[in-house]
Amino acid sequence: MTEAALKHPTPVEEGKRRRARMKARQTEAKRVRTLVPPEGAALNLKISTFGERFGAFILDVGLQFLLMFVIIFGIASIAGAFGFRGWQIAWAVAQILIFFVRNFYFIFFEIGRKAATPGKRALGLRVADRKGGRLTANAVIARNFLRELEFFLPLSVLFSFGADGVAGWINWLLFIWCGLFVLFPLFNKDKLRVGDLVAGTMVIHAPKVQLLDDIASATPATETTGAIRFTPAQLDVYGIHELHVLEDVLRQSTPEIKRNVANRIATKIGYEPAAGESDLMFLEAFYAGLRRHLEQRMLFGERKEDKYDKR
Amino acid sequence: MKSYRFREERQADWKQLEDIVQRAEQKGVSGLSDQDMERLPGLYRQAVSSLSVARNISLDQNVIAYLETLCARAYFFVYGTRSRMGERIAQFFARDWAAAVSAAKGPTLLAFLCLFGGALLAFFLTLNDTEWYWTFHGGSWDSRNPNATYDELRATLYEERRDIVDMLGAFAAQLFSHNSGIAIFAFALGFAFGVPTAVLLIYNGVYLGSFYAVFWQKGLAYELTGWLFIHGVTELFAVILAGAAGFMIGGAVAFPGRKKRMQSMREAGEKAAMVIIGAVVMLFIAALLEGFGRQLITSDAIRYGIAITSLIFWLGYFYLPRRVEGDRRD
Numbered sequence: 001m002t003e004a005a006l007k008h009p010t011p012v013e014e015g016k017r018r019r020a021r022m023k024a025r026q027t028e029a030k031r032v033r034t035l036v037p038p039e040g041a042a043l044n045l046k047i048s049t050f051g052e053r054f055g056a057f058i059l060d061v062g063l064q065f066l067l068m069f070v071i072i073f074g075i076a077s078i079a080g081a082f083g084f085r086g087w088q089i090a091w092a093v094a095q096i097l098i099f100f101v102r103n104f105y106f107i108f109f110e111i112g113r114k115a116a117t118p119g120k121r122a123l124g125l126r127v128a129d130r131k132g133g134r135l136t137a138n139a140v141i142a143r144n145f146l147r148e149l150e151f152f153l154p155l156s157v158l159f160s161f162g163a164d165g166v167a168g169w170i171n172w173l174l175f176i177w178c179g180l181f182v183l184f185p186l187f188n189k190d191k192l193r194v195g196d197l198v199a200g201t202m203v204i205h206a207p208k209v210q211l212l213d214d215i216a217s218a219t220p221a222t223e224t225t226g227a228i229r230f231t232p233a234q235l236d237v238y239g240i241h242e243l244h245v246l247e248d249v250l251r252q253s254t255p256e257i258k259r260n261v262a263n264r265i266a267t268k269i270g271y272e273p274a275a276g277e278s279d280l281m282f283l284e285a286f287y288a289g290l291r292r293h294l295e296q297r298m299l300f301g302e303r304k305e306d307k308y309d310k311r
Numbered sequence: 312m313k314s315y316r317f318r319e320e321r322q323a324d325w326k327q328l329e330d331i332v333q334r335a336e337q338k339g340v341s342g343l344s345d346q347d348m349e350r351l352p353g354l355y356r357q358a359v360s361s362l363s364v365a366r367n368i369s370l371d372q373n374v375i376a377y378l379e380t381l382c383a384r385a386y387f388f389v390y391g392t393r394s395r396m397g398e399r400i401a402q403f404f405a406r407d408w409a410a411a412v413s414a415a416k417g418p419t420l421l422a423f424l425c426l427f428g429g430a431l432l433a434f435f436l437t438l439n440d441t442e443w444y445w446t447f448h449g450g451s452w453d454s455r456n457p458n459a460t461y462d463e464l465r466a467t468l469y470e471e472r473r474d475i476v477d478m479l480g481a482f483a484a485q486l487f488s489h490n491s492g493i494a495i496f497a498f499a500l501g502f503a504f505g506v507p508t509a510v511l512l513i514y515n516g517v518y519l520g521s522f523y524a525v526f527w528q529k530g531l532a533y534e535l536t537g538w539l540f541i542h543g544v545t546e547l548f549a550v551i552l553a554g555a556a557g558f559m560i561g562g563a564v565a566f567p568g569r570k571k572r573m574q575s576m577r578e579a580g581e582k583a584a585m586v587i588i589g590a591v592v593m594l595f596i597a598a599l600l601e602g603f604g605r606q607l608i609t610s611d612a613i614r615y616g617i618a619i620t621s622l623i624f625w626l627g628y629f630y631l632p633r634r635v636e637g638d639r640r641d
């Protein structure tokens with residue numbers, strides 16, 4: 001929860017904020033592709049955004065350049081010992097190695113078990129079959145050879161023409177060509193580039209998530225002994241969104257923010273803190289109470305989305 | 312609290328599944344013991360059902376996010392490909408590649424006609440009027456043009472560079488020559504109904520044909536054929552197959568039949584990818600032949616011998632029917 005959220009907003013602002021939140025959630029929901037494996041329970045896969053993919057691509061290209069430099073300098077330092085003949089060999093060997101790096105970098109990594117290049121892995125992306133089947137080597141090859149056409153061909157032609165005045169308009173055409181392919185993922189809902197289209201693949205965002213301790217587990221004692229109890233009316237003030245925000249606050253924020261949040265909740269629900277009770281104790285007890293309350297209502301089919309949801 | 316107890320009872324299993332998947336992602340199947348393999352299906356099914364229950368009864372964001380990614384990772388492993396790289400490569404050379412090529416006879420023939428049609432056309436045009444050479448080649452700096460003398464042309468066919476360094480250099484240069492580029496683009500451009508692929512092939516045929524005509528006029532056709540086809544059989548075959556791969560995709564887009572266009576393109580893309588990666592392998596072999604073979608062997612007879620042998624080899628390899636051992640797909 002940010003500083004701004006701690007000030008009391010006007011009802012108009014609250015309404016705006018809620019609409020913005022709903023909209024953000026809708027766009028998030030649009031990214032989800034449901035896959036039903038034979039087990040029957042649906043898996044939700046998230047399509048990666050254009051930004052994520054572009055970032056991964058930049059990382060990969062950078063890494064390729066780094067690899068090429070390492071190859072060239074490594075070979076050059078060995079060849080230096082052999083004088084001029086050594087240089088000729090070195091150049092030929094380096095060219096052959098670079099050929100492999102250039103053409104098989106993406107294919108090598110995407111065929112591997114993680115189905116992702118180092119750049120993709122760094123951003124939590126992986127390549128998957130669009131229908132949920134297995135990702136075949138052929139699909140990986142097809143999607144990566146098409147990248148040559150989408151990006152590297154126009155780029156290399158662009159550079160080879162250079163500042164030649166006559167070819168100016170060709171440069172522009174190539175630039176448009178390049179832009180068309182590079183921006184292609186922006187214009188379809190699955191964020192596919194042309195290579196994905198031909199290969200039947202998609203890139204999904206599936207970062208590793210650690211299983212953290214349950215916050216509620218810290219307070220089973222309070223649940224039973226009733227050290228801190230809340231009335232149903234107090235628990236009815238908030239909804240699921242607020243519960244999730246509270247979860248984030250408890251998991252990752254400074255004591256200061258926790259204090260502010262505790263104060264605001266206490267004021268809002270009209271709760272008088274008992275003596276010797278810390279903010280953390282109060283928040284954890286309230287979290288546990290609220291979650292139990294909302295989960296119970298959810299079991300009866302009443303999903304109270306947020307505090308404005310009058311159910 | 313229900314969701315708390317639910318989690319308490321199952322999280323040990325989730326952790327175990329995560330551990331197995333983690334090891335599998337790092338080391339592959341070899342990183343797993345028999346016991347792991349035995350437990351995996353059960354643990355996976357349990358995690359998936361936990362996920363669908365958790366969505367309905369738990370409001371703990373962390374648990375749901377954790378299960379979503381855990382199940383997805385396990386899914387990709389359980390239903391992903393399990394064969395090893397080496398196995399798959401062996402299978403590619405033993406069966407898949409030849410099967411893909413021989414299944415694409417139509418597109419291959421079309422690509423062949425484009426390339427050699429262009430070559431024949433340019434050949435006869437240039438024979439009639441050498442001006443055509445300059446039309447096709449522009450103002451290129453190639454010394455092998457109609458103005459060159461017999462001796463100059465002949466010398467280009469038999470330059471002896473028996474130095475290993477030079478041969479290595481020639482090989483490397485060949486890798487970067489336009490051929491591998493043409494092959495990849497002939498494939499990649501296919502999705503525009505195959506038209507750019509045809510243009511690319513015809514253009515290359517024209518280039519070849521006019522070049523041939525220059526040597527023909529000077530009475531060097533026999534020598535040029537040996538010089539060209541010692542590696543050219545493999546190289547041109549590869550370019551034709553790349554073009555065929557392009558036509559496969561183009562055809563699938565233009566005439567999807569009863570399938571959806573996307574589906575049709577995607578299926579063709581799978582098959583074409585096999586043909587194209589094979590073409591890249593062939594270009595690699597061609598580069599070896601050109602870089603080393605052509606400099607070492609200056610006898611016309613042996614050059615012809617290699618050319619004919621390689622042609623027979625490729626035709627036999629691709630089109631001779633072979634026994635299929637049990638249908639295993641990966």
